[in-house]
Amino acid sequence: MTTASKPVVATAAQRTLAPPPVVVLCATRERARVLMRGSFPRRRARLVLTRTPEELDAAFRSSLVDAAIVDLAGAQEDTWRAAGLAREFPSVPFFGLTALRAAEAPALAQCAALDFADVLVESVDDSVVRDLVLRHAFSTRFSAALAEPPVALGLDTPLQIAAWRCIVAWSGRPVRTQLLADAIGVTREHLSRTFAASGAPNLKRVIDLVRLIAAAELAKNPGYDVRDIAAVLDFASSSHLSSTAQRVVGMKPASLARLRAVDLIERFTKGHGRSRG
Numbered sequence: 001m002t003t004a005s006k007p008v009v010a011t012a013a014q015r016t017l018a019p020p021p022v023v024v025l026c027a028t029r030e031r032a033r034v035l036m037r038g039s040f041p042r043r044r045a046r047l048v049l050t051r052t053p054e055e056l057d058a059a060f061r062s063s064l065v066d067a068a069i070v071d072l073a074g075a076q077e078d079t080w081r082a083a084g085l086a087r088e089f090p091s092v093p094f095f096g097l098t099a100l101r102a103a104e105a106p107a108l109a110q111c112a113a114l115d116f117a118d119v120l121v122e123s124v125d126d127s128v129v130r131d132l133v134l135r136h137a138f139s140t141r142f143s144a145a146l147a148e149p150p151v152a153l154g155l156d157t158p159l160q161i162a163a164w165r166c167i168v169a170w171s172g173r174p175v176r177t178q179l180l181a182d183a184i185g186v187t188r189e190h191l192s193r194t195f196a197a198s199g200a201p202n203l204k205r206v207i208d209l210v211r212l213i214a215a216a217e218l219a220k221n222p223g224y225d226v227r228d229i230a231a232v233l234d235f236a237s238s239s240h241l242s243s244t245a246q247r248v249v250g251m252k253p254a255s256l257a258r259l260r261a262v263d264l265i266e267r268f269t270k271g272h273g274r275s276r277g
Helices: 030-039 053-062 077-086 102-113 126-134 138-145 158-168 177-184 188-195 203-219 226-232 238-249 253-258 261-269
Strands: 022-026 046-050 067-071 094-098 118-121
Touching: 022 030, 022 053, 030 046, 030 126, 046 053, 053 067, 053 077, 053 226, 067 077, 067 126, 077 094, 077 102, 094 102, 118 126, 138 158, 158 177, 158 188, 158 203, 177 188, 177 203, 188 203, 203 226, 203 238, 203 253, 203 261, 226 238, 226 253, 238 253, 238 261
Parallel strands: 022 046, 022 067, 067 094, 094 118
Antiparallel strands: none
């Protein structure tokens, strides 16, 4: 247990308390499915196996997807329907999986046209697939972009910074105050009280702000509507997302898509940073 005067920083171990990244594979080949099971063991990621474009699309609406992989071997119409979802969900990196034979050149060109993040080569990249994929993952990029608390929030103490980094590691999904306190090594009461000291924003409001920043990013995806965003970020309902947006940034969720994180933070600092309790 740390004391109030002891410096506190969020370590990598603490940030791993966040949910594991979700990687979705669309493949019918058993070779591809075996390769990805080995690359993404349960302790490092949650692998979702799909076979059709419809199943891949459904996976995007059931949880926050960090990356998608489409098996390009023997590409058929369904393969390109699945790959085409990259345009529906541009916030999520798509990867192709191929043996990289000369005959695969048209498939590689199609992946480039669809703005795939990369193409994974069987037997060449097998040992580094996880690293290649997760470095581009939605949660990885989200956490990196928000690693430092925005100056406007006034979060500059070691405890505030540690809490902030733990929060952004959850990439917009709900995180309990007790879990944050346990990760940092203080009591829940001490964390809530100290975080909001000297006029800083209320901890619960900051958690909600980060959730709305994630919601705004997802809202930029043509494939998502407000109901989908509420579902994948674990809001109780689209109405819950709407009330949170009104309370924390003073706007409706339908308007989130046109705003950047800096815009939301600016709105937040204009009288929305404190809540009861």
